[in-house]
Amino acid sequence: MDREVIIPEEMREIVDRAGYAPAVKVGATIYVVGQVGRTRDLQVIQDPREQFKAMWENLRIVLAAANCNFDDIVEMTSYHVEMSKHMDVFRTAKNEIVPKGTYAWTRIGVSELAHPGLLAEVKCVAVKR
Numbered sequence: 001m002d003r004e005v006i007i008p009e010e011m012r013e014i015v016d017r018a019g020y021a022p023a024v025k026v027g028a029t030i031y032v033v034g035q036v037g038r039t040r041d042l043q044v045i046q047d048p049r050e051q052f053k054a055m056w057e058n059l060r061i062v063l064a065a066a067n068c069n070f071d072d073i074v075e076m077t078s079y080h081v082e083m084s085k086h087m088d089v090f091r092t093a094k095n096e097i098v099p100k101g102t103y104a105w106t107r108i109g110v111s112e113l114a115h116p117g118l119l120a121e122v123k124c125v126a127v128k129r
Helices: 009-018 050-064 084-095
Strands: 003-006 023-026 030-037 073-081 104-110 120-127
Touching: 009 050, 023 050, 030 050, 050 084, 050 120, 073 084, 084 104
Parallel strands: 073 104
Antiparallel strands: 003 023, 023 030, 030 120, 073 120
8 A cells, every 4th residue: 555654844853853654544544643832933932822722723734735634534643741631722723624524533631742831732543535
């Protein structure tokens, strides 16, 4: 089966710096690595609401580079620092962009993420229809 590495132009720096691809497409399935709320130059956004909005936008960018959108997501996992403190804001930001009830979703509380200040990370699997 064909395997295609997905690297949106906006995310070239993460590949150069961290050495991994934002997504890999195998057949009609797209595996998207954890996306977080940071700027294009990899700076963590401090405001929780803005960080979560940027995280969803970064996920949208990766999906679009694979010719997919949020409707193509079949499974999603999110990781949260201080989950109970930020879940309402996280969910509000998610509901503004991601369709409800169209994917399986697991939420996991963690003590920390890759960089100080990150509050959430989301990864997913999408299937291009």
